[in-house]
Amino acid sequence: xxxxxxxxxxLTLAFLLVFNPVAAAADGIVVDPKAPAANQPAVSAAPNGxxxxxxxxxxSGGLSHNKFDQFNVGGPGVILNNSxxxxxxxxxxxxxxxxxxxxxxxxxxxxxxxxxxSRSRLEGYTEIFGYPADYILANPNGITVNGGGFINTPRATxxxxxxxxxxxxxxxxxxxxxxxxxxxxxGLNVSNLDAFDIISRTARINADVHAVKLGISTxxx
Numbered sequence: 001x002x003x004x005x006x007x008x009x010x011l012t013l014a015f016l017l018v019f020n021p022v023a024a025a026a027d028g029i030v031v032d033p034k035a036p037a038a039n040q041p042a043v044s045a046a047p048n049g050x051x052x053x054x055x056x057x058x059x060s061g062g063l064s065h066n067k068f069d070q071f072n073v074g075g076p077g078v079i080l081n082n083s084x085x086x087x088x089x090x091x092x093x094x095x096x097x098x099x100x101x102x103x104x105x106x107x108x109x110x111x112x113x114x115x116x117x118s119r120s121r122l123e124g125y126t127e128i129f130g131y132p133a134d135y136i137l138a139n140p141n142g143i144t145v146n147g148g149g150f151i152n153t154p155r156a157t158x159x160x161x162x163x164x165x166x167x168x169x170x171x172x173x174x175x176x177x178x179x180x181x182x183x184x185x186x187g188l189n190v191s192n193l194d195a196f197d198i199i200s201r202t203a204r205i206n207a208d209v210h211a212v213k214l215g216i217s218t219x220x221x
Contacts, residue, residue: 028072029053032115035067042100046092051078054098055110059169062108064133069116071137073148075124082106083130090151091127098130106131111171113163114139119179122148123186126156136171138163142179143200146207147186150193159199174199176221183207190214 029051031040042054051074058064064082077091081098084106088094101107110133114120119142128135128151135150136157137143143158150156160179166172180202187207190196195213203218 028070028074028121029078030068030070030116032067032069035115039065039067041066041068046079046089046095048076048092050076050092052081052092052095053078054081054100055107057100057102057104058107058109061168061170062105062133063169063171064107064110065163065169066110066112068112068114070118070120071112071114071139072121073124073126075147077124077127079127079129080110080112080135081129082110082133087129089127089129091125095129107133109134109136109171111136111138111163114141117141119144121146122158125149125151126153127151128153136163138174140177140179142181144182144184145188146184147188149189154194155196156190156193157197157199159197160201161199176201176219180204183209 029043039056041056044052046052055064056066079089079092084097084101086096120139122145132152132154134155135153138159140160140162158181159174161174161176163171164173164175178201181198181200182204184206189210191210191212196211197215199217203216
Protein backbone atom coordinates (compact mmCIF):
# COMPACT_ATOMS: atom_id res chain seq x y z
CA UNK A 1 0.00 0.00 0.00
CA UNK A 2 2.84 2.37 0.88
CA UNK A 3 4.63 1.68 -2.43
CA UNK A 4 1.40 2.17 -4.35
CA UNK A 5 0.85 5.55 -2.69
CA UNK A 6 4.42 6.65 -3.45
CA UNK A 7 3.99 5.60 -7.08
CA UNK A 8 0.72 7.57 -7.28
CA UNK A 9 2.41 10.70 -5.91
CA UNK A 10 5.33 10.37 -8.35
CA LEU A 11 2.99 9.90 -11.30
CA THR A 12 0.90 12.88 -10.21
CA LEU A 13 3.96 15.13 -9.95
CA ALA A 14 5.22 13.93 -13.31
CA PHE A 15 1.84 14.68 -14.88
CA LEU A 16 1.83 18.20 -13.45
CA LEU A 17 5.35 18.94 -14.68
CA VAL A 18 4.72 17.57 -18.18
CA PHE A 19 1.23 18.87 -18.80
CA ASN A 20 1.37 22.08 -16.79
CA PRO A 21 4.95 23.38 -17.19
CA VAL A 22 3.90 27.02 -16.99
CA ALA A 23 2.29 26.61 -13.59
CA ALA A 24 5.29 24.64 -12.34
CA ALA A 25 8.01 26.95 -13.67
CA ALA A 26 6.37 30.38 -13.67
CA ASP A 27 4.74 30.52 -10.27
CA GLY A 28 3.91 34.14 -9.56
CA ILE A 29 3.85 35.29 -13.21
CA VAL A 30 0.28 35.38 -14.47
CA VAL A 31 -0.78 37.12 -17.67
CA ASP A 32 -3.87 39.33 -17.46
CA PRO A 33 -6.50 37.25 -19.29
CA LYS A 34 -8.67 40.33 -19.83
CA ALA A 35 -5.94 42.32 -21.57
CA PRO A 36 -6.10 42.87 -25.33
CA ALA A 37 -4.25 40.23 -27.33
CA ALA A 38 -1.65 42.83 -28.28
CA ASN A 39 -0.73 43.17 -24.59
CA GLN A 40 -0.62 39.48 -23.70
CA PRO A 41 2.84 37.90 -23.54
CA ALA A 42 3.37 34.13 -23.52
CA VAL A 43 4.81 32.47 -20.41
CA SER A 44 6.71 29.18 -20.52
CA ALA A 45 10.00 27.90 -19.11
CA ALA A 46 13.62 27.65 -20.20
CA PRO A 47 15.20 24.15 -20.30
CA ASN A 48 16.39 24.51 -16.69
CA GLY A 49 12.97 25.65 -15.45
CA UNK A 50 13.58 29.40 -15.23
CA UNK A 51 10.40 31.27 -16.25
CA UNK A 52 10.55 32.53 -19.83
CA UNK A 53 8.33 35.36 -21.06
CA UNK A 54 7.89 35.93 -24.79
CA UNK A 55 7.09 39.64 -24.69
CA UNK A 56 4.32 41.19 -26.76
CA UNK A 57 5.15 42.56 -30.18
CA UNK A 58 6.33 46.18 -29.88
CA UNK A 59 4.38 49.01 -31.48
CA SER A 60 5.77 51.34 -34.13
CA GLY A 61 7.56 53.30 -31.42
CA GLY A 62 9.41 50.23 -30.16
CA LEU A 63 7.34 49.81 -26.97
CA SER A 64 6.36 46.30 -25.88
CA HIS A 65 3.46 46.73 -23.43
CA ASN A 66 2.75 43.57 -21.44
CA LYS A 67 -0.06 43.21 -18.91
CA PHE A 68 0.05 40.81 -15.97
CA ASP A 69 -2.36 39.89 -13.20
CA GLN A 70 0.71 39.00 -11.12
CA PHE A 71 4.42 39.52 -11.73
CA ASN A 72 6.94 38.15 -9.25
CA VAL A 73 10.56 37.11 -9.74
CA GLY A 74 11.83 34.25 -7.59
CA GLY A 75 15.42 33.31 -6.81
CA PRO A 76 16.09 31.59 -10.17
CA GLY A 77 15.10 34.79 -11.98
CA VAL A 78 13.06 35.37 -15.13
CA ILE A 79 13.94 35.80 -18.81
CA LEU A 80 12.18 38.35 -21.00
CA ASN A 81 12.60 37.14 -24.58
CA ASN A 82 13.36 40.05 -26.91
CA SER A 83 15.22 38.03 -29.52
CA UNK A 84 14.35 37.11 -33.11
CA UNK A 85 16.76 34.19 -33.09
CA UNK A 86 17.63 31.36 -30.73
CA UNK A 87 20.60 31.77 -28.44
CA UNK A 88 22.09 31.25 -25.01
CA UNK A 89 20.81 33.15 -22.00
CA UNK A 90 22.70 33.69 -18.76
CA UNK A 91 19.90 32.39 -16.55
CA UNK A 92 18.26 29.64 -18.57
CA UNK A 93 20.67 28.25 -21.13
CA UNK A 94 19.66 27.99 -24.79
CA UNK A 95 16.17 29.26 -25.64
CA UNK A 96 14.25 29.70 -28.88
CA UNK A 97 13.41 32.96 -30.60
CA UNK A 98 10.32 34.95 -29.63
CA UNK A 99 7.69 34.30 -32.33
CA UNK A 100 5.58 37.21 -31.10
CA UNK A 101 8.13 39.66 -32.49
CA UNK A 102 7.17 38.66 -36.02
CA UNK A 103 9.05 40.35 -38.85
CA UNK A 104 9.33 43.69 -37.09
CA UNK A 105 12.19 44.98 -34.94
CA UNK A 106 12.85 44.01 -31.34
CA UNK A 107 11.50 46.13 -28.50
CA UNK A 108 13.42 49.24 -27.46
CA UNK A 109 11.39 49.58 -24.27
CA UNK A 110 9.71 46.73 -22.36
CA UNK A 111 6.87 47.81 -20.08
CA UNK A 112 5.47 45.18 -17.73
CA UNK A 113 2.28 46.53 -16.15
CA UNK A 114 0.58 44.72 -13.26
CA UNK A 115 -3.19 45.12 -13.42
CA UNK A 116 -4.06 42.78 -10.53
CA UNK A 117 -4.30 43.57 -6.82
CA SER A 118 -1.02 42.11 -5.50
CA ARG A 119 2.35 43.82 -5.09
CA SER A 120 5.36 42.45 -6.96
CA ARG A 121 8.23 40.63 -5.24
CA LEU A 122 11.65 40.72 -6.91
CA GLU A 123 13.98 38.15 -5.36
CA GLY A 124 16.09 37.30 -8.39
CA TYR A 125 17.42 38.72 -11.63
CA THR A 126 15.38 39.82 -14.63
CA GLU A 127 17.29 39.06 -17.82
CA ILE A 128 16.42 40.59 -21.17
CA PHE A 129 17.46 38.14 -23.85
CA GLY A 130 18.27 39.64 -27.24
CA TYR A 131 18.21 43.36 -27.87
CA PRO A 132 19.08 45.25 -24.64
CA ALA A 133 15.88 47.24 -24.19
CA ASP A 134 15.09 49.66 -21.38
CA TYR A 135 12.86 48.00 -18.78
CA ILE A 136 9.93 49.34 -16.72
CA LEU A 137 7.95 47.41 -14.10
CA ALA A 138 4.79 49.28 -13.11
CA ASN A 139 2.67 48.04 -10.21
CA PRO A 140 0.43 50.50 -8.31
CA ASN A 141 0.11 48.00 -5.44
CA GLY A 142 3.81 48.30 -4.65
CA ILE A 143 7.07 46.49 -5.31
CA THR A 144 9.35 44.70 -2.84
CA VAL A 145 12.97 44.02 -3.80
CA ASN A 146 14.99 41.46 -1.84
CA GLY A 147 18.01 40.36 -3.82
CA GLY A 148 16.86 41.63 -7.21
CA GLY A 149 18.84 42.77 -10.22
CA PHE A 150 18.79 43.08 -14.00
CA ILE A 151 20.78 41.68 -16.91
CA ASN A 152 21.21 43.14 -20.41
CA THR A 153 19.34 46.39 -19.97
CA PRO A 154 20.92 49.86 -19.91
CA ARG A 155 18.15 51.38 -17.80
CA ALA A 156 15.53 49.93 -15.45
CA THR A 157 12.65 51.62 -13.64
CA UNK A 158 10.48 50.38 -10.79
CA UNK A 159 7.32 52.43 -10.41
CA UNK A 160 3.93 52.41 -8.74
CA UNK A 161 2.60 54.79 -11.37
CA UNK A 162 -0.03 53.98 -13.95
CA UNK A 163 1.31 54.31 -17.49
CA UNK A 164 -0.25 57.01 -19.67
CA UNK A 165 0.14 56.97 -23.43
CA UNK A 166 0.05 59.49 -26.25
CA UNK A 167 -2.07 59.17 -29.39
CA UNK A 168 0.66 57.15 -31.09
CA UNK A 169 0.96 54.58 -28.31
CA UNK A 170 4.13 56.01 -26.87
CA UNK A 171 4.65 56.17 -23.10
CA UNK A 172 3.81 59.77 -22.16
CA UNK A 173 3.86 59.69 -18.34
CA UNK A 174 3.63 57.62 -15.17
CA UNK A 175 0.69 58.75 -13.03
CA UNK A 176 1.63 58.05 -9.40
CA UNK A 177 -1.24 58.02 -6.88
CA UNK A 178 -0.32 55.25 -4.45
CA UNK A 179 2.08 52.45 -3.60
CA UNK A 180 5.62 52.11 -2.30
CA UNK A 181 8.85 50.56 -3.46
CA UNK A 182 10.59 48.68 -0.65
CA UNK A 183 14.22 47.53 -0.85
CA UNK A 184 14.87 45.08 1.96
CA UNK A 185 16.88 42.03 2.99
CA UNK A 186 19.47 41.21 0.33
CA GLY A 187 19.00 44.60 -1.29
CA LEU A 188 19.41 45.52 -4.95
CA ASN A 189 22.41 45.36 -7.26
CA VAL A 190 22.07 47.53 -10.37
CA SER A 191 25.74 48.48 -10.69
CA ASN A 192 25.84 46.91 -14.18
CA LEU A 193 23.20 49.37 -15.48
CA ASP A 194 23.75 52.85 -16.88
CA ALA A 195 20.84 54.15 -14.79
CA PHE A 196 18.18 52.93 -12.37
CA ASP A 197 15.06 54.78 -11.23
CA ILE A 198 12.41 54.41 -8.53
CA ILE A 199 9.22 56.41 -9.14
CA SER A 200 6.58 55.86 -6.46
CA ARG A 201 4.35 57.44 -3.83
CA THR A 202 6.88 56.48 -1.16
CA ALA A 203 10.20 54.64 -1.15
CA ARG A 204 11.65 52.63 1.74
CA ILE A 205 15.33 51.73 1.40
CA ASN A 206 16.17 49.32 4.21
CA ALA A 207 19.05 47.52 2.50
CA ASP A 208 22.03 48.20 0.25
CA VAL A 209 21.50 49.53 -3.26
CA HIS A 210 24.52 49.35 -5.56
CA ALA A 211 24.10 51.66 -8.56
CA VAL A 212 26.11 53.81 -10.96
CA LYS A 213 23.31 56.34 -11.40
CA LEU A 214 20.34 56.17 -9.04
CA GLY A 215 17.22 58.30 -9.27
CA ILE A 216 14.43 58.25 -6.66
CA SER A 217 11.28 60.30 -7.20
CA THR A 218 8.45 60.16 -4.65
CA UNK A 219 5.09 61.83 -4.19
CA UNK A 220 2.02 62.37 -6.36
CA UNK A 221 2.36 63.12 -10.02
